[in-house]
Amino acid sequence: MPEAVPCDLVITNAYIYIDSEREIAGGWIALAEGRVHSVGADPRQTPAATTRIDAQGRLVTPGLVNVHHHMYQNLTRSYAPVVNASLFDWLTMLYPMWAEIDDESVYLSTWVAMAELLLGGCTLSSDHMYVHPRRELIDAQIRAATDLGFRFYANRGSMTRSTADGGLPPVTVVQDADEILADCVRLIDGYHDPSPGAMTRIALAPCSPFSVTPQFMAETARLAESRDVRLHTHLAEDRDELTYCRQVYGMTPVEYFEDAGWLHDRSWVAHFIFPSAPEESRMAAAGVGVAHCPSSNMLIGGGTADVQRLRRLGAPVGLGCDGSASTDHGSLWLEARAALTLGRYRGGSTAMTARDVLAMATQGGAACLGWADETGHLRPGACADLVIWTGSPVALAGALTDPVEAWLRCGPMTADTTIVAGRVVVRDGRIQDPGLDAVLAAHAAQARRIQKVSLR
Structure with missing residues (x-):
């Protein structure tokens, strides 16, 4: 038999909020071809993947x-x-x-x-x-x-x-x-x-x-x-x-x-x-x-x-x-x-x-938005749009029992990793597009023009 084609990306060791009906502690989620391929709790069933990300126990939610x-x-x-x-x-x-x-x-x-x-x-x-x-x-x-x-x-x-x-x-x-x-x-x-x-x-x-x-x-x-x-x-x-x-x-x-x-x-x-x-x-x-x-x-x-x-x-x-x-x-x-x-x-x-x-x-x-079949959840087949959340260790100290409540109550929380259509667009809390600084400089010039505020 031919070797199985691996998934594009697998996130492991995560607390995964799949939707309002299902959450998995210590689980994994696999992505392939811009979609959620599979989700599971047993690490022995984690699919092969080109890229692996260890979530280190952090919360993963739909985008x-x-x-x-x-x-x-x-x-x-x-x-x-x-x-x-x-x-x-x-x-x-x-x-x-x-x-x-x-x-x-x-x-x-x-x-x-x-x-x-x-x-x-x-x-x-x-x-x-x-x-x-x-x-x-x-x-x-x-x-x-x-x-x-x-x-x-x-x-x-x-x-x-x-x-x-x-x-x-x-x-x-x-x-x-x-x-x-x-x-x-x-x-x-x-x-x-x-x-x-x-x-x-x-x-x-x-x-x-x-x-x-x-x-x-x-x-x-x-x-x-x-x-x-x-x-x-x-x-x-x-x-x-x-x-x-x-x-x-x-x-x-x-x-x-x-x-x-x-x-x-x-x-x-x-x-x-x-x-x-x-x-x-x-x-x-x-x-x-x-x-x-x-x-x-x-x-x-x-x-x-x-x-x-x-x-x-x-x-x-x-x-x-x-x-x-x-x-x-x-x-x-x-x-x-x-x-x-x-x-x-x-x-x-x-x-x-x-x-x-x-x-x-x-x-x-x-x-x-009329898009509930494909987005807003992490069930298999959904668009591979998801977030690994991170926060200050000081702010999260002692938050041991409920990652979803801690997500809002112990913030501020930011996206460590944001994935859209299976592609990582935020990594380590930073936009991956190399044009950020140039865009911000050009944006500042446009804002000054519109507000008629000179650079002082």
Whole structure:
């Protein structure tokens, strides 16, 4: 008989969180051809492999899934004049700066955002790119993802209602509806890959009820259905949004969403802080996913979604970093810890566990993106997207009984090794792409240009 072909990589001596139903202490996981080949507990059954990594007892999880981000916003990270502003105030001040983004700045900001996500254990992210002062900016994002080897769900965001039409954004960052829809078709035809193991997919993502018309929301929903792609938007994020929708449309944000034909399992929404109880039930029953962004919610101070109620109702709930303009970091681990502490603050000491949060950060996020069959878990056949976690020995001293709880409670934790599609992209806590320093220098120059801050 011919000798068996070895696996590409085997990780041994690990505490493996496979999914919400199964964990293995002291186990191994084998990867082959970009997939999880097998998982086991008996070291005698470990397959042969070209490369072996001894996890030294550390926690291994599926790669985290980020379901809401605005990557270009790291060009205005922690911008001082708006760090303490309300949602509408900081949007109004930052829109003119964001109108200065171009192909180069979008490539660089996306590259930096994805590198930061990888260092925080995220292997799949969506991004809601809704400012388009120039054409083909999504193309620049996809180039960055391809260069880094990152699994990417690009959201073709859009705004059609400017201040001239009673909306919030200035004229310089909105587009004509026909131009947007034509570009959506172009991106779907050019980049959307519905096949198993895809590295790039496209969703359609009008920004919010205060920046697009109801007619355009409905047209986008019809296009998404005809091309079998997903839909994303901000919804019920802010009390000002609630007031705006009642005054302009004569309905709540959720009623606006329903009326436009978005109430189905093709959709997921960001924040969802201010629905009524019946609206929560209707959204959950329809299978609409929710991106929970706890750090953004707390920094803006506008409230937070009742994510445990939504999960009990059956809604898919994932975690999102949100944009740097509000959150100022791109670590999904930090979001996970914030979800744990905020959930317990809101509901009491039994309201949220680390396993609840890890399930949201993996399987819940994959469900929001319609990708739960292949991502968010480490069952055989899944995409080989996973993380070996590490932390300070001082911070972890005495944490002997529960690696999953320790993962969030004894942090900070970082990715020692991040693997995407079977390829090691973070090793020993460092991005493996040799271009990091050059990208950071170029990014700094673009940030100074956009913020009009001179180098001192």
